[in-house]
Amino acid sequence: MAFEPPSRLVRALRETRPDGDDWLARLPVMAQQAVDLRVLTVERVQVPGGRSSLVVLVRRADGTPAVLKLAPRRARPESERMALAHWGGAGAVQLLEPADGSGGLSGEGVLLLERLHPDVSVRSLPEAKALLEAAGTLRRLWVEPPAGSEAVFETVASRTGRQAEAMSASAGTDSEVATLVEAALSAREELLVAPPETRLLHGTFRQSKVLAAERVPWLAVGPDPVVGECAFDLARLVRDRVEDLIGSSSGAGITRRRVKRLAESLDVDQERLRGWTLFRAVESGVRALRVGRPKDAELLLEFAGWL
Numbered sequence: 001m002a003f004e005p006p007s008r009l010v011r012a013l014r015e016t017r018p019d020g021d022d023w024l025a026r027l028p029v030m031a032q033q034a035v036d037l038r039v040l041t042v043e044r045v046q047v048p049g050g051r052s053s054l055v056v057l058v059r060r061a062d063g064t065p066a067v068l069k070l071a072p073r074r075a076r077p078e079s080e081r082m083a084l085a086h087w088g089g090a091g092a093v094q095l096l097e098p099a100d101g102s103g104g105l106s107g108e109g110v111l112l113l114e115r116l117h118p119d120v121s122v123r124s125l126p127e128a129k130a131l132l133e134a135a136g137t138l139r140r141l142w143v144e145p146p147a148g149s150e151a152v153f154e155t156v157a158s159r160t161g162r163q164a165e166a167m168s169a170s171a172g173t174d175s176e177v178a179t180l181v182e183a184a185l186s187a188r189e190e191l192l193v194a195p196p197e198t199r200l201l202h203g204t205f206r207q208s209k210v211l212a213a214e215r216v217p218w219l220a221v222g223p224d225p226v227v228g229e230c231a232f233d234l235a236r237l238v239r240d241r242v243e244d245l246i247g248s249s250s251g252a253g254i255t256r257r258r259v260k261r262l263a264e265s266l267d268v269d270q271e272r273l274r275g276w277t278l279f280r281a282v283e284s285g286v287r288a289l290r291v292g293r294p295k296d297a298e299l300l301l302e303f304a305g306w307l
Contacts, residue, residue: 003031012051065115083225091140156228184282187275235276
């Protein structure tokens with residue numbers, strides 16, 4: 001079978017590709033090797049798939065359905081592997097191979113995962129129900145980080161530090177964008193002074209990352225794990241369905257009520273959630289400008305202005 005990467009994956013990886021990186025060119029061979037080594041039967045490549053990895057629906061030698069996932073080093077797949085092993089299937093998809101790669105099968109950037117229902121996420125539910133189910137899933141992931149994980153997981157401070165530098169360099173001359181960047185950077189500095197807790201976080205949590213499952217109704221997939229305070233993780237969920245919020249005449253009010261409702265339901269400080277939501281929205285908006293996605297940038301920056 002030809003392991004053709006979906007166009008969305010190709011576009012996304014080209015936006016972040018370092019000079020000389022040939023992972024996409026090597027991907028078909030790596031995928032075939034991973035399949036052969038595990039004696040898997042390939043059903044299909046998941047389309048449109050994600051923005052950082054190739055997802056292939058497969059069956060194991062005993063007929064059990066599974067998912068084979070391949071990701072480049074810059075997507076931090078080994079961090080994902082350790083987080084999934086630590087969660088042990090509680091709130092997240094189950095890792096089907098040892099986290100330490102014993103047996104020579106795991107391989108760098110290759111994960112074999114429990115099969116969920118890839119085409120059914122909580123986004124298929126009405127908005128209020130979707131937020132409730134997503135928030136409940138997220139709560140289960142907020143656990144103490146595993147011992148000795150400091151060398152594997154980024155902290156919120158280090159990840160947002162890199163992002164802050166890129167934001168400052170990319171703000172440009174637009175006064176409105178510059179004002180939002182200044183507000184976001186100021187919020188980050190205040191939030192890092194005294195974080196209320198340190199937990200293992202999903203890192204990129206949103207409704208589309210919560211899929212229907214068999215052993216429980218919903219499970220999270222695709223973490224880019226980070227260690228820090230819970231409000232940082234919840235902030236990405238606040239802006240879910242941002243296009244619908246922007247299209248609504250009461251979008252600003254809905255956003256403020258969503259911040260309040262999510263903060264209260266997950267015992268997170270409302271102002272800290274608002275601050276991290278602002279930072280993450282501005283960071284995403286400025287990054288979208290930088291890589292040539294002006295429509296996405298416009299939505300995100302307008303949303304950030306409501307905060």
